[in-house]
Amino acid sequence: MNAKFEQIANTSAPFALKAAFPVRRMDFKFQDVPKYWLGDDPASTHLLTALSVMFPDGERYFVDSVRAVRDLITDDPQLQKDISAFIGQEAMHAKEHHAFNxxxxxxxxxxxxxxxxTYNLLHVATKYVFRDSPKMRLAVTCALEHFTGTIAAQLMRRTDIQDLMQDETMKxxxxxxxxxxxxxxxxxxxxYEKLYGSGVSAYLNRAIVMILAITFIVAAKFGFWATLMYRDGQMFNLRSWRKGLSLAWGRHGxxxxxxxxxxxxxxxxxHPWQHNTHALLDKYRTILGMTA
Ligand SMILES: [Fe+2]
Ligand SMILES: [Fe+2]
Incomplete structure (x- = not known):
């Protein structure tokens, strides 16, 4: 696979407190990626590219929202370690997706x-819809982290979609x-729960934010998808749209x-770990040659 991989954190001495997961430095080379790297199809490819364009500024928003409140956590060194690793992983995702884009x-x-x-959407929505507080920014991050974690687990389960990725670098x-x-x-x-609890107020806050965040993100995603199809001269390629829409929203979309x-x-x-993805993680860490 066309990437250098180097673990840059979570290698501290035995018995020292470590994050639950490492930060890995990646350096993908995208210059040979074909134009249609998913199913050799414009709409299918642009469906995932439309997700990729959301990541660089989305990931930076997540990092900033957690970093803004981390000093309020003074009694949980394990969570502090995990926050550092979270920031490291998200920064690397932003870098690599920006390189692909x-x-x-x-x-x-x-x-x-x-x-x-994506940057404008997140920051304008946070300012005018979510009242621009650290709590609301963190709630937006929780909602979108659940969305991305769920998409990610689905991609690990869906070997049929992985098989459509003819390009090994993109896979x-x-x-x-x-x-x-x-x-x-x-x-x-x-x-979020450490700082704001899990009572009625904290729950309603995160649930309402989820409805709004998902609405914004799904609308933006369709907008990006259509823009890429337009730029590609494929706006009226109905056969490709049918394929892409079926891949996204079909019966097994x-x-x-x-x-x-x-x-x-x-x-x-x-809680996110009620969806147990440990077996999937073990499987794909082995396939990709990653350390846990
Ligand atoms: Fe990420
Ligand atoms: Fe994330």
């Missing part, structure tokens, strides 16, 4: 130019990101199948 310019699609819309990028999203999926949530797990977030006693 930039590399795709050679095909004239300019996905990197859409990253700014490695998505599976590496999927593993790490599941490794750190509870960090923001644990910080990528997004259709995550609805139940996404919905679980609305249970008052929800």
């Amino acid at each position: 930039t590399s795709a310019q050679i095909h004239g699609l300019h996905p990197e130019s859409l990253e700014r819309f 490695h990028l998505w599976l590496w990101h999927s593993v790490e999203e599941n490794e750190h999926k509870s960090v923001a949530f644990d910080v 990528f997004f259709t199948e995550i609805i139940p797990d996404t919905w679980d977030y609305f249970r008052p006693n929800f």
Whole structure:
């Protein structure tokens, strides 16, 4: 696979407190990725590229929201270690997806130019809809971390979708990101509950934010998808749209199948690890040659 991999954290001395998961430095080379790297199909490829353009600024928003409140946690050294590793992993995801988004310019699609819309969407929505408080920013992060963790688990389960990725670099990028999203999926949530509890007020806050955040993200994702199809001159390629829509929202669609797990977030006693993905993590860490 076309990536260097180096573990840069979680290698402290025996018995020293360690994060529950490591930070891995990645350096993918995207220059040989074909234009249509998923199913040799425009709409299927642009469906996932539209997700990729959300990651660089989305991940930085997650990092900033957790970093803004971490000093309030003074009695949980393990959580502090996990926050540091969470920040390291998300920073690496932002870097690598930005590198892919930039590399795709050679095909004239300019996905990197859409990253700014994600930044504006998150920051304008936070300011005017979510009243711009650290608590609300963290609730947005919890909601979107659940969404990305659920998507990631789905991608690890769906070998049929992995098989559509003819390009090994892209397959490695998505599976590496999927593993790490599941490794750190509870960090923001644990910080939220540590600081704001799990009572009625904290629950209603995170549930309402989830409804709004998902609405914004799904709308933006469709907008990015359509923009990439337009830039590619494929806007009226109905055959490709049918393939892409079926892949996303068909009976066994990528997004259709995550609805139940996404919905679980609305249970008052929800915690991300109620979705047990340890076996999936073990499987893909082995396949990708990662250390735990
Ligand atoms: Fe990430
Ligand atoms: Fe994440």
